[in-house]
Amino acid sequence: xxxxxxxxxxxxxxxxxxxxxxxxxxxxxxxxxxxxxxxxxxxxxxxxxxxxxxxxxxxxxxxxxxxxxxxxxxxxxxxxxxxxxxxxxxxxxxxxxxxxxxxxxxxxxxxxxxxxxxxxxxxxxxxxxxxxxxxxxxxxxxxxxxxxxxxxxxxxxxx
Amino acid sequence: xxxxxxxxxxxxxxxxxxxxxxxxxxxxxxxxxxxxxxxxxxxxxxxxxxxxxxxxxxxxxxxxxxxxxxxxxxxxxxxxxxxxxxxxxxxxxxxxxxxxxxxxxxxxxxxxxxxxxxxxxxxxxxxxxxxxxxxxxxxxxxxxxxxxxxxxxxxxxxxxxxxxxxxxxxxxxxxxxxxxxxxxxxxxxxxxxxxxxxxxxxxxxxxxxxxxxxxxxxxxxxxxxxxxxxxxxxxxxxxxxxxxxxxxxxxxxxxxxxxxxxxxxxxxxxxxxxxxxxxxxxxxxxxxxxxxxxxxxxxxxxxxxxxxxxxxxxxxxxxxxxxxxxxxxxxxxxxxxxxxxxxxxxxxxxxxxxxxxxxxxxxxxxxxxxxxxxxxxxxxxxxxxxxxxx
Numbered sequence: 001x002x003x004x005x006x007x008x009x010x011x012x013x014x015x016x017x018x019x020x021x022x023x024x025x026x027x028x029x030x031x032x033x034x035x036x037x038x039x040x041x042x043x044x045x046x047x048x049x050x051x052x053x054x055x056x057x058x059x060x061x062x063x064x065x066x067x068x069x070x071x072x073x074x075x076x077x078x079x080x081x082x083x084x085x086x087x088x089x090x091x092x093x094x095x096x097x098x099x100x101x102x103x104x105x106x107x108x109x110x111x112x113x114x115x116x117x118x119x120x121x122x123x124x125x126x127x128x129x130x131x132x133x134x135x136x137x138x139x140x141x142x143x144x145x146x147x148x149x150x151x152x153x154x155x156x157x158x159x
Numbered sequence: 160x161x162x163x164x165x166x167x168x169x170x171x172x173x174x175x176x177x178x179x180x181x182x183x184x185x186x187x188x189x190x191x192x193x194x195x196x197x198x199x200x201x202x203x204x205x206x207x208x209x210x211x212x213x214x215x216x217x218x219x220x221x222x223x224x225x226x227x228x229x230x231x232x233x234x235x236x237x238x239x240x241x242x243x244x245x246x247x248x249x250x251x252x253x254x255x256x257x258x259x260x261x262x263x264x265x266x267x268x269x270x271x272x273x274x275x276x277x278x279x280x281x282x283x284x285x286x287x288x289x290x291x292x293x294x295x296x297x298x299x300x301x302x303x304x305x306x307x308x309x310x311x312x313x314x315x316x317x318x319x320x321x322x323x324x325x326x327x328x329x330x331x332x333x334x335x336x337x338x339x340x341x342x343x344x345x346x347x348x349x350x351x352x353x354x355x356x357x358x359x360x361x362x363x364x365x366x367x368x369x370x371x372x373x374x375x376x377x378x379x380x381x382x383x384x385x386x387x388x389x390x391x392x393x394x395x396x397x398x399x400x401x402x403x404x405x406x407x408x409x410x411x412x413x414x415x416x417x418x419x420x421x422x423x424x425x426x427x428x429x430x431x432x433x434x435x436x437x438x439x440x441x442x443x444x445x446x447x448x449x450x451x452x453x454x455x456x457x458x459x460x461x462x463x464x465x466x467x468x469x470x471x472x473x474x475x476x477x478x479x480x481x482x483x484x485x486x487x488x489x490x491x492x493x494x495x496x497x498x499x500x501x502x503x504x505x506x507x508x509x510x511x512x513x514x515x516x517x518x519x520x521x522x523x524x525x526x527x528x529x530x531x532x533x534x535x536x537x538x539x540x541x542x543x544x545x546x547x548x549x
Contacts, residue, residue: 010173015212024283034284057285057397082402083306085298087291089349091274095287106295106350108402119399120289127351132306150288 017097029058032072037153038146043138045075045114056114076112078137078159083108086125109136109156121155135159160386160505160539161379162192162369168333168490171269172363177211181265182223184365184495188261189225192369192379199369200257202226205234205244206266206494209276224263237280238293238442238529239391240264241366241497245525246535248370249386258372264498265365268491273361280530286398291350293444294358296398298350301447303402304412305352307462310450312352314465316343318449319356319488321474326485328475328514333362333490343446357446364492366499373543384508387522387538390423392416395531413455416526416534420456427538432479433458433472437520438507439481440500442528443488449473449481456524456536475517483507483515497527501537508541 026034029046033056036044045054046069048062054073055062062069084107093100105122107130123139124130136156146152164187166172172180181204189195202224208214217226217233224231232251236243241264248262274292281290290296304310320340326332343356369379376383392415395401401413411417429435441456443449450464458479459467467473473481482488484503487496504523506512521542527535 012173022283026284030284057282057399059396063396083299083303085295085302085353086348086351087295087298088347088351089274089291089294091292092272094272094275094279095283100291106289106291106299108299108399116403117399119286119397127302132303150284 027060029060029072033058034148034152037140038148041077041140041143043075043077043111045073047071047073053115054113055116056111056118057116073113075114078135079109079111079114081107081122081130081132081134081136082110082117083132084122084127084130086127105130105155107136107156120150120153123155123157130158160368160384161371161376161381162188162194163502163505164188164191164367165331165499165502166365167331168362168364168492170333170360170362172267173269177213177265177267178220178223180267180363180365181220181263184265184367185223185225185261185263188367188369191381194259194369196225198259199225199229199261200259201230201232201251202261202263203232203234203244203247203251204263205240206264207235207237207240207276207280209271209279210266210268210273210493211270225261236393236529237533238444238493239497239527239533239535240494240529241499242442242501242525242527242535242537243391244498245368245501245537246389246391248368249389252370252372255372258375260370262368262370262498263365264495266492266494267363268361268493269363282397290398294353295350297445297447298353300451301352304447304451308464309462310465312354313340313344314450314469315357315446316340317468318443319343319446321468322443322449322482322486322488325475325483325515326489329484329489331490332485333364334360335485335489353445353447359444359487359491360489362490362492364490364495366495366502368498368502368505381511382509382541384505385540385543387540387544388423388427389535389537390419390426391533391535392419393530393533398531401532411455412451412461413532413534415532416452416455419534419536423536423538424457429538432456432524434478435522436479436524437522438483438504438517439479439524440484440503441481441486441524441526442497442500443482443486444491444528446488448528452528456526480517483512483517497535500525500527501539504537504539508539
């Protein structure tokens with residue numbers, strides 16, 4: 001039987017375009033992180049009182065120490081490239097329902113002043129032009145256009 | 160383990176619902192163990208909800224799973240789901256509360272977009288806006304591996320060629336192909352440096368295993384495959400965290416796998432895995448994993464992955480054949496995948512793996528991989544362990 005024949009024989013039920021929106025709490029510290037980007041174009045980290053590790057992404061608990069963190073510290077808008085990829089296959093972004101624009105550079109970044117890493121877009125799609133250790137800096141959306149989301153960071157760029 | 164059942168793994172099984180697919184594997188496992196549904200004391204079942212949009216598989220599947228009127232527990236841990244289900248079933252039996260427990264793993268990846276569904280498994284505001292699913296996530300570690308060891312894309316392609324060639328011996332496998340390194344190299348990039356030929360497929364399939372206590376293990380037609388030991392570690396919250404821990408915890412590739420490996424090998428008495436294991440069924444979701452994870456599993460030194468695989472030591476006929484079944488690179492019905500690794504290792508221990516049998520194999524390693532670099536590991540043997548605790 002041809003593939004077309006199989007498709008006619010066995011029906012599928014489509015979920016269609018129905019939306020099921022969620023409303024996720026960013027929490028106290030996630031809110032502070034996003035607010036500082038939105039209002040000031042700056043990065044914030046959170047420091048463990050026990051091991052001194054500065055976390056970005058922010059979180060309330062240092063996993064290894066299992067201590068509560070409260071101390072917010074400034075973190076640089078510049079840092080170094082840890083590793084990267086250039087994503088070129090097409091897929092629908094479940095957050096938007098639209099195709100993610102490809103190709104895009106995708107990178108793990110160590111911001112100066114942070115001990116953990118941030119993951120985001122990098123404005124380079126030629127892998128030959130990137131290597132671990134390269135200096136990068138954040139490029140934000142224009143002031144007034146920022147909405148309090150991780151996409152207020154437009155991307156990182158090679159310095 | 161006294162009974163093994165699996166469906167043929169295919170890109171799409173439109174002729175069955177999820178419940179019916181589950182039932183195919185369950186019937187095969189019960190038949191294999193010469194049991195009926197009545198003989199089962201409890202059921203452990205798992206998949207990843209977001210691939211089918213079915214959020215209560217434990218209840219939804221009772222007709223097909225055989226769990227109707229029995230204790231049933233759902234376990235879902237991402238890519239490791241199938242190995243976690245195996246561990247859960249083992250814990251049920253090892254607790255002494257149940258003698259015969261059915262473990263079921265399944266997925267119908269054809270029912271949704273796999274990348275989109277995987278993205279929804281990650282943090283909604285830190286990770287999702289930029290994450291590109293398993294392909295993009297794995298590409299980050301492949302880039303790092305090549306930069307730090309000098310390994311090549313061709314080295315990785317060797318793994319994809321090996322596993323898919325092995326699949327020719329497995330009538331249940333999805334992709335069964337004799338390929339060349341050149342053919343893999345000519346496939347398009349999905350996320351540099353990972354190409355289409357480097358990645359696992361998306362598959363519809365199910366697997367079921369019957370775990371039995373040592374008191375009743377001889378009541379079945381086939382010799383048991385014994386759990387000799389198991390360990391698991393889950394370490395990270397966000398997609399960028401694994402790279403931090405590599406630095407913080409002493410520059411290792413895959414701390415969760417290395418922690419689990421140390422505990423497991425200590426418990427079972429493994430000092431030289433390449434020599435001591437006769438066969439391994441490893442959750443290698445893409446080709447580079449077949450280099451990098453071999454190092455975290457102690458089969459070779461850091462950076463020694465390419466030399467290890469190119470020596471032929473992991474080929475059929477080598478010191479420790481890896482993935483005689485064709486592995487994840489040949490079939491990936493995600494919730495079934497980890498359980499299939501355990502099932503394939505069990506068949507090897509029972510001497511019932513057909514054309515993919517490693518002759519005389521008596522000690523096997525099976526692993527599960529998932530999420531932000533999580534690791535489940537199980538050692539199976541053809542002989543009952545001396546001590547009660549696995």
